[in-house]
Amino acid sequence: MGRFWRSLKLGMKSLLLHKLRSALTVLGIVFGVAAVIAMLAVSEGFSRDQQERLQALGAVNIIYRSVKPSEEAQASGGRPARILNYGLKYDDYDRLMASVPTIKKALPIREVRKEIRRLNRSIDGRVVGTTHMYADFNKLSMDRGRFLSEADNEHFENYAVLGSEVTSKLFPYEDPIGQSVKLGSDYYTVVGVTKKRGSTSAIGGSLAGQEYDKDVYIPLNTCRLRFGERLIDNRSGQFSAEETQLSQITMQLGDIREVRPSAPIIEAAVRRFNNHDTKKDVDLIVPLDLIQEAERLAWQSSLLLGSIAAISLIVGGIGIMNIMLATVTERTREIGIRRALGAKQRDITEQFLIESMVLSGVGGLLGVALGVGLPFVIRYLFPEMKVMITPISVIVAFCVSVLVGVGFGLYPARRAAQMDPIEALRHE
């Protein structure tokens, strides 16, 4: 049996003399390590989720969105209009396509909230007027049928592609392909159904959450023809009218390196026209910036959460130091005996260091078990919360716990070693 293992075994024996005391000391480290792992898992899960959503927007994309102007912005634009006219125009789209050569392709979108009906069944959803490129831009895949085609748009077809939730609500027992749904006052033939795709939550303040499963896609030209540009809402008894042409233009650039230089050009190509500057009714979103911002924030939040959890580890370390100091005092006579039998100062230091490392190491191992288990409990209790354990957080938390044992055990160990053997032997 090697010297180290024997020291370890004998150290355990000494610690087991006071089982409850050792267990309580270990508990401090257990909670510290578990907190570090769990906190980092929550932080990592959140940041991965955020980044996945941003990646879905596309790092090579630049998005222009129509924004309903705030009250102040409306007021500054002069007398409040009876009909609120705002947002991106078709000519903005044409200008962008004509003046910015780095744009490879662009996707115009018009969104209208409408009731979607099929016989006596209905669902409140979002009608999206768009082109055939939408599925590709938003990584939608088809469950049945097909997505909209270029020809559908050119021919102003009354075709619709349904989201999965719309389909299950309106066509619970039948195949929707070839059937019709009613949007507003017109009927549309269903040509396809998209696969189920989870909703995304809002990003920053600029991009609303997307519920793809509650969408109905129709050709943009059809949307323009059937719904016009003016939306009148008197459902709640209050009359409000809005006039808007496009809700969003998503532009895809050829290369990620073109994103940053192109952003100001794209901004200038829209903002200076149609009073956008004064109305503040458009918003430019550069997902690349958001991704990098999110990465930075994720790193900061990991650091913050990790530091908070690390404080509990340090508190655990102070517990170890406290107990080791008490142990050294209690075992003064034992230290004297060992010194009399030939133990050098470094043997005594080593012995007490091993004991504090056993405390922190056992605490670290149990803490890892608890810290790895905790995210599963969190996932069970809050299914919408994403948690992700990274191996590096487990390794770091364990190593830090052992280092805490060494760091906080060193002072009591040195104190024990420096005792005068004769004084120590006389200690009652």
Next chain:
Amino acid sequence: MSIAFGNRLGKPIVRLVDLRKQYVMGHGPKKKGGSDGQPVVVHALRGVTVEFLQGEYVAIMGASGSGKSTMLNLLGCLDRPTSGQYILGEQDVAVLDDDELSEIRSQSIGFIFQSYNLIQQYTVMENILLPLTYQGTGELSDEDLDRAVSLAQMVGLAERLDHRPSQLSGGQQQRVAIARSLVNDPYIILADEATGNLDSITASEIMAMLEKLNDAGKTIIMVTHEDDIAQHAKRIIRMKDGVVVEDGLSARMLENEREDRRVAAAARH
């Protein structure tokens, strides 16, 4: 570090030359004006010169404060003298540093204490092996383990190897301590009031055991204030106020010597 001994039998094994030890104990009474007085210097040993031979069995006696404990601490390399020489084997250990003194203790000295001083959480076997774990690399060989077992057998505790000190009687604990003091095959065994905590029957058992060890060639130096215990030794050194006031054979040895002379005289007639 090991000590080189020449021919061990009957040779001087320990030589103390004008050994002195002073302790500085705080400060004296405050002087007028509030400043601290001179530090109080206690002269625990005031120049002790004595020699111990290989195979001797010596009792050091004296009243409390006579310097006998200080002398035992110096002999056990637990402390360093203020001045003078302490030659153990052929080396002056008075000038060694803390680590070197520890090495000497682990290799050349065996301790037996009044209150046994076993490590409570260790078994009998682990307690006996303890001095060996502080030698060199601290690795224990199979021979070390065999030696510990045979020492336990010698003191009659072979069946109790896995027992803790708390499961043993005082006499048994002292026997473990004796086995422990022998495990490193020391040059001298230092016994500090080894029977002080024991009843008279157990005490005489322990003394018999020490005598047996001495008969086997071990050098034993014990400190005691009990005259009858001291009489088990062959030589008695009496101390007073830090100096040796008497150094001679014990009553038992004097009696033996007289008997030898009587036998020799009778043989001549």
